[in-house]
Amino acid sequence: MLDASEAAAALANFGWCWDQETDPSERNKILRLIFEQVTVDDGRIVTVTPRDAFLPNFQFGQEGRGKARERRDSNPRPPA
Numbered sequence: 001m002l003d004a005s006e007a008a009a010a011l012a013n014f015g016w017c018w019d020q021e022t023d024p025s026e027r028n029k030i031l032r033l034i035f036e037q038v039t040v041d042d043g044r045i046v047t048v049t050p051r052d053a054f055l056p057n058f059q060f061g062q063e064g065r066g067k068a069r070e071r072r073d074s075n076p077r078p079p080a
Contacts, residue, residue, distance in 0.1 A: 002053040004056050007034075007054045010034075011054065011057050033051075034051060034054050036051050037049040
């Protein structure tokens with residue numbers, strides 16, 4: 001099992017590893033090392049549950065943890 005510093009090092013190289021590995025089954029293995037659970041809706045990742053060693057790298061915005069966040073419009077328009 002990885003400790004937190006090993007997990008941080010693995011995440012630092014994640015982009016390079018992801019780019020190098022194009023086989024979907026191998027990419028799935030990479031994600032399974034990092035996440036316990038990934039929820040996909042309509043082909044988009046909507047939630048992730050990191051494994052314990054990776055959790056410190058994903059702890060931000062904890063004040064809203066457990067509450068659904070309203071999705072903002074990625075292309076806001078001025079009022080008509």
